[in-house]
Amino acid sequence: MIAESFSVEKGDYLRAGEASTKMKNMLKKLGIGGSVLRRISVAAYEVEMNLVIHSLGGTLSIDLDGDYIWLVSEDIGPGIPDIESAMREGYSTADEIAQGMGFGAGMGIPNMKRNADVFEIESEPNKGTKIKMGFLMGGGKSE
Amino acid sequence: MTIEDIVSILDARVLCGEDKLSLVVMSACCSDLMSDVLAFVNEKTVLLTGLTNMHVLRTAEILDLKCLIFTRGKVPSDEIIERARQMNLVVLTANKTMFTCAGLLYDGGLRGAAMTWNEETEEEK
């Protein structure tokens, strides 16, 4: 079993994406490839960008456990007031800075949900958001 | 279609990856929204975009893309070109609008990436 955790700063666009690319390379070295690697990488990048763009900061961690790879994002706020809206394609509160860099399509969370075999989201205003995604190492969604 | 074909169709300039122009691409996607790209593009797809920042490269890295085309003659910073070179990407710049680039490539036989994440091209559906 391996586990690794990365901290992600609010507004740190320069380093944004570093954690997910590191994870991707780490999984590759462990012999994980093909569509499961692709699904994990896309979901990791989306959730990491959300930490940078929307959260006050948080951590992204990865864990291999039996048949699943678990990707967990946890932040310290501000929380999502209306999760149902946030899950909808096209819903975004991204600011102009984020939009200017190519974000704010409102596709991130729908992308995560589509790529993960297990998707759980919990959020409390003023406390924070936790997203847990599980990817079946063999025979998941894409196989 | 090979990247070399794309270079000649668009009269594009090669910014890096000169040695990989014989790579074959299966489909194309035009977008300035990274999450849209992440939703349905696969590694045999070329991405046409007007954005020239680091996030385009990150997105390319996440998806294992092989070729990026910047439209309207945009050229990214040297730092970005250098990073793209390290990633073994082919990067082109075409001095035409995104619409014209897309039209010319379509005319040349290239098709859009499927709007779902696990299919090859639009027309195979």
Ligand SMILES: Nc1ncnc2c1ncn2[C@@H]1O[C@H](COP(=O)(O)OP(=O)(O)OP(=O)(O)O)[C@@H](O)[C@H]1O
């Ligand atoms: N960690 C978070 N903390 C607070 N709000 C969040 C967080 N993640 C997402 N959100 C909210 O949910 C909305 C939808 O997120 P989603 O990733 O789907 O779209 P986006 O980030 O706005 O755009 P895209 O991902 O397409 O670039 C965001 O606009 C934001 O309002």
Ligand SMILES: [Mg+2]
């Ligand atoms: Mg997002």
